Amino acid sequence: MTLPLGIDFEFRKQIMDVHIGSDKIKYCYQCNRCTDNCPVASVANPFYHEVTNWFDPRLIVLGTLLGYKDIVMALAGSKSALIPWGCTVCDTCDAVCPQAIEVTEIIGLAKNITSGAGLAPDNIVAQAKTVFDTAKAIPSQPAIERRREQMGLPAVAAPNVNEVQTLLKNIGADKKL
Numbered sequence: 001m002t003l004p005l006g007i008d009f010e011f012r013k014q015i016m017d018v019h020i021g022s023d024k025i026k027y028c029y030q031c032n033r034c035t036d037n038c039p040v041a042s043v044a045n046p047f048y049h050e051v052t053n054w055f056d057p058r059l060i061v062l063g064t065l066l067g068y069k070d071i072v073m074a075l076a077g078s079k080s081a082l083i084p085w086g087c088t089v090c091d092t093c094d095a096v097c098p099q100a101i102e103v104t105e106i107i108g109l110a111k112n113i114t115s116g117a118g119l120a121p122d123n124i125v126a127q128a129k130t131v132f133d134t135a136k137a138i139p140s141q142p143a144i145e146r147r148r149e150q151m152g153l154p155a156v157a158a159p160n161v162n163e164v165q166t167l168l169k170n171i172g173a174d175k176k177l
């Protein structure tokens with residue numbers, strides 16, 4: 001159900017359900033420690049830098065807690081601090097949060113909901129396709145292989161693409177791609 005204010009209770013419930021058995025996200029008191037320590041936020045802050053996308057984990061927590069689905073799922077390229085795709089999952093925010101809120105879990109779910117709706121940024125979709133097609137995030141290049149040989153390193157074993165594709169198909173990733 002979506003109210004004129006843009007509050008989506010189903011989205012809010014999905015976020016709450018990430019913490020089944022715990023309602024920790026409710027205890028966020030917006031202290032900003034996650035954002036203060038986030039390496040991405042430190043360089044994606046319009047107060048200090050010319051940036052296209054502003055990244056702010058504290059605001060993502062607030063936006064998801066309030067159920068602002070449309071804002072959190074805004075397409076990459078939109079000017080919104082609540083777009084989750086800047087997160088590198090370094091886990092710093094989880095480590096410093098005084099309320100032990102798993103900020104990365106919240107952001108991960110926001111990413112999953114966004115990609116499930118076909119709103120993931122093109123570069124993310126392209127990277128996922130590469131993993132599906134080659135079973136590697138960064139496919140090996142002849143130059144890399146030559147360099148390894150020069151350094152006396154063994155050749156990198158070829159991954160089992162069928163096995164990886166079966167795993168990805170089991171979670172429906174092929175349909176989303």
Ligand code: SF4
Pocket residue numbers: 027028029030031032033034035057058061096097098099100101103
């Ligand atoms: S550090 Fe924790 S309590 Fe503070 S704003 Fe971030 S999520 Fe909320």
Ligand code: SF4
Pocket residue numbers: 034037038039040041057086087088089090091092093094103104107
């Ligand atoms: S996990 Fe994401 S949001 Fe948290 S500090 Fe790292 S980059 Fe920032």
